[in-house]
Amino acid sequence: MLNSWTLLISNLKNTKVFNQIRCASQVLPQLSSEKYNVRRKQFGNIQASDVDYFKTILSEDRVLTDENDILPFNIDWIKNCRGQSKLVLKPKSTEEVSHILRYCNEKRLAVCPQGGNTGLVGGSVPVFDEIVLSFMLMNKIISLDELSGALVCESGCVLENLDNYVRKRNLIMPLDLGAKGSCHIGGNVSTNAGGLRLLRYGNLHGSVLGVEAVKADGTVIDCLKTLKKDNTGYHLKHLFIGSEGTLGVVTKVAIHCPAMPKAVSLGFFGVKNFENVLRLYASAKSSLGEILSAFEMADNDSISSTVENLKLPNPISDYPFYVLVETSGSDETHDAEKLSRFLDKEMESGLIVDGTVTSEPGKMQTIWNLRESIAGAGLIDGYVFKYDVSVPLANYYSLVPLLRQKLGSKAVRVYGYGHVGDGNIHINVTVPKYDQEVCSMLEPYIFEEVAKLNGSISAEHGVGFRKPHYIHYSKDVTAIHLMKQLKQLMDPNGILNPYKVVPEV
């Protein structure tokens, strides 16, 4: 059974904690092929003549063959996977990507497209000697229609750079992730990244206006329209959103940027039990309506792991459950009024036992830090088994007590926290050190339970290299068959991001 710590840094924005974790793992990770016992597929082997050919397409400095230069492209962000690529190509244009892929397809050379390499399921690094196609030099902003909010850019643009660019024009990017300082918009689109703004601005299938992508055979599919409405034929762009570079490689993105909110406020509340968390969510949806931009929860063990392990302050007392409510709106006075009225009402009703509301940036950051540090805090206990699942709201928290009961004293802590508004819970099980027995008690048990609840075993992190053999818990056999047919249609030689997403059997 595979362990689950690839999900370790989920939503982690606390840089200090993140650096601690990075420093803790300076040893070179084991090769993915050995660690996970994978056999290389029958692809071509890269010859000197291939490298020479690529140098005729790209300038010499954009064809990396030196082992040290290539190493960072072979290892994923959380140092769980390590590939064996011997060649990194850095195209600067769609035409170059097209030439490269056409050649690779003819020669049966496997390719691993790579954006910011911040994925958590090993999807962005090679497994064997796949050629790494890095988008780091395709980072131009092409256009912004400030009125409609339509931004068009190359796929290698870093999300935070785009957000800074559009914020100067009173817009924001419709998604926000912990990894925003490194991740590429092309990677976000290819993995259908979720993140912190989904409750308010919806998912990428709704906000991506257009995509330009290159198929395995080098064909450029131009669906780069900037229109909100376009019903002329099949909606092809969705083939490339969330297929993790296995059906085609995203080269340009057109995306809708919403107006920047003028006022942001944050409430942090103590709640008696999980039923009341759900009641409070219903009340927040009704009272705060259009200004509700986040509704997050954490149980007592989540917050106490942060307080105890990371010494972060909890601004309120000890409660069984905590809820974080964020509002973003266009009128500070109105928004503050709505939020305090909501707080008054629900303290009166008893749904909120205790709480604090603030719109001071420093205080808001303190509260967000507390919430976002949960992801890393469990590490101090020893080892963390982490799961990122979606389940219908009525059963949102039900897996946590189930696991507590099952594991008993074998676990240090079992806790759950996450995006209630999106039905997405992160479940962590901490143990003094990695334990195969605990692992066997957890997997596939937790996936079976998620399947019973008609949930998703990967809410936002994707499938990548680590989960193809688990997707049958969330996807039905005919759907998986159709996935395989699509892969065969779009990439008959299977050169695009092999060993990823599509299950082998």
Next chain:
Amino acid sequence: MLNSWTLLISNLKNTKVFNQIRCASQVLPQLSSEKYNVRRKQFGNIQASDVDYFKTILSEDRVLTDENDILPFNIDWIKNCRGQSKLVLKPKSTEEVSHILRYCNEKRLAVCPQGGNTGLVGGSVPVFDEIVLSFMLMNKIISLDELSGALVCESGCVLENLDNYVRKRNLIMPLDLGAKGSCHIGGNVSTNAGGLRLLRYGNLHGSVLGVEAVKADGTVIDCLKTLKKDNTGYHLKHLFIGSEGTLGVVTKVAIHCPAMPKAVSLGFFGVKNFENVLRLYASAKSSLGEILSAFEMADNDSISSTVENLKLPNPISDYPFYVLVETSGSDETHDAEKLSRFLDKEMESGLIVDGTVTSEPGKMQTIWNLRESIAGAGLIDGYVFKYDVSVPLANYYSLVPLLRQKLGSKAVRVYGYGHVGDGNIHINVTVPKYDQEVCSMLEPYIFEEVAKLNGSISAEHGVGFRKPHYIHYSKDVTAIHLMKQLKQLMDPNGILNPYKVVPEV
């Protein structure tokens, strides 16, 4: 050249006008195959044994063979297309749909799936003797999670019925159409219907949570999850959203219903020129932010055609442009304050020359009627050429003066109105009677101009039977090729809704 009056009733909600139009066309329309000179494809012919077989799958009363019973299924809403089907089947379950399609696929019998039959491009009626698969009896609501807003229902549910159902639970459907009293949710999903709430709640690719669909060979593809986040493999549901029943038949839908707004207000403003319409849109986005739920425009000729031809009252004086701004929010006082502040500011700035703001339902209806009656008003002039296009906002209105100049005195009126917030303009050209010369001056000229602006020749109405040979103006040749490959993959015998969507050459 084909005339364009299939787009006639776009957004038409004024029942009186609509009834006038229906009464004006009681004559049986010409057969589509003759009118548009189409050849029947090599499908099987229905035999008595086939009908007998269907009677073993469905009860006898759900297998229609009587010509009079079948007639309404052969004619589209606006009586432009007429098919020659001799068999209508009314399944009650996905299993029945699956059995029917498996049989039809084996026998190469063509099938036309039909929802509420309110489409405007002839997509929902047969062309020759395709078997009509009517979803009118698959109209059960399966579940509603009142907290998350996830509604699951069969595809034959009428949109308005669903809206009424969820409104009783303080939710609304995320889309609203003129045809909501007849259209089916399955048809909405299959055509990626746009409508009046898109600015606020986004498109169906964002709000549809899951789909169950049946492929041509009878395989049921179950992607009926109710989760907001699910990144386990390819996002297959999008294949069925907007492919108009040519890749598979939608049998069940899971959709996210937003919270019902507690307060709705409407402003109707006179504006000096189109540049100021765009400036006002920018200001509304900024000032009204999250409560802005519609931003519609109409030029002077649009409103005067309504006032003159339909005798509807214009609540303000005569202006070159009119703008309708709707807000929907959770706090009546706050919303009214925002809207009047916006009005005061922009009357002061001169962007609004005159205006009225109301939240009285009757007065709001009067203003909406004025806006929505534009679609039918031009008919009184004689004949209307109608176009439904999307273009980037900077050029939103540019086609109207271009056409005015080109047509000169040959047109009675040339006017433009539509959803500025979605970049979607409806352009009408009225003439005393249908005129081939005017038609040749308009088409393909207007499609060429839309293509130059990187726009869409069908913003929300789809392709259907009427537009496959025009989609190359908005879709590039490689994208069209990929469409054909997908059709071949999903429906190799081409039995699903033939003669529609995918261009023949």
